[in-house]
Amino acid sequence: TTSVNFYQLCSAAVDAKPNRKTVITDTANFPTDRYILEGICKQRGLKLVVINDDAGEEYVSPEALSAVLNDDVALVSLSVIQYRSGVLHDVAKLTQLARDAGALFV
Incomplete structure (x- = not known):
């Protein structure tokens, strides 16, 4: 299922950055995705930052993401399009900010 694949992808992403202990998401991310990220963080002893x-x-x-990015962030996970409002994120810019900070973006 989509949820299993998301769990596996995010788990692999945080495992790929073993010295980083923070995951970032946002309050409007799809609820199932937030629950999965919460579980991964709890399971691995990581900090979850919710914008x-x-x-x-x-x-x-980009400014809101930049404010919470640092060298401890392993993963940034945001929806491309918000499921309730239809707002489209500037994924290219947000992904580049995450990469510049050494984090992965899902």
Whole structure:
């Protein structure tokens, strides 16, 4: 299923960055994805940072992501399109910010 694949992908991503102990997502991410990320973090003793979406618009700006990125972040997981509002993230820019910080983006 999609959830099993997401779990396996995110698990592999955090395992690929064993010295990094933080995962980032946002409040408007699909609930199942958030639950899976919470489980992975709990299972591995990682910190989960949840970005409050800008002004309730269910949008994570590059500035909001930059504010929480650091050299401890293993994984950033955001939806390309928000499932409730249809907002489209600037995935190219957000992915580049994560990469520049040494994190993976799912």
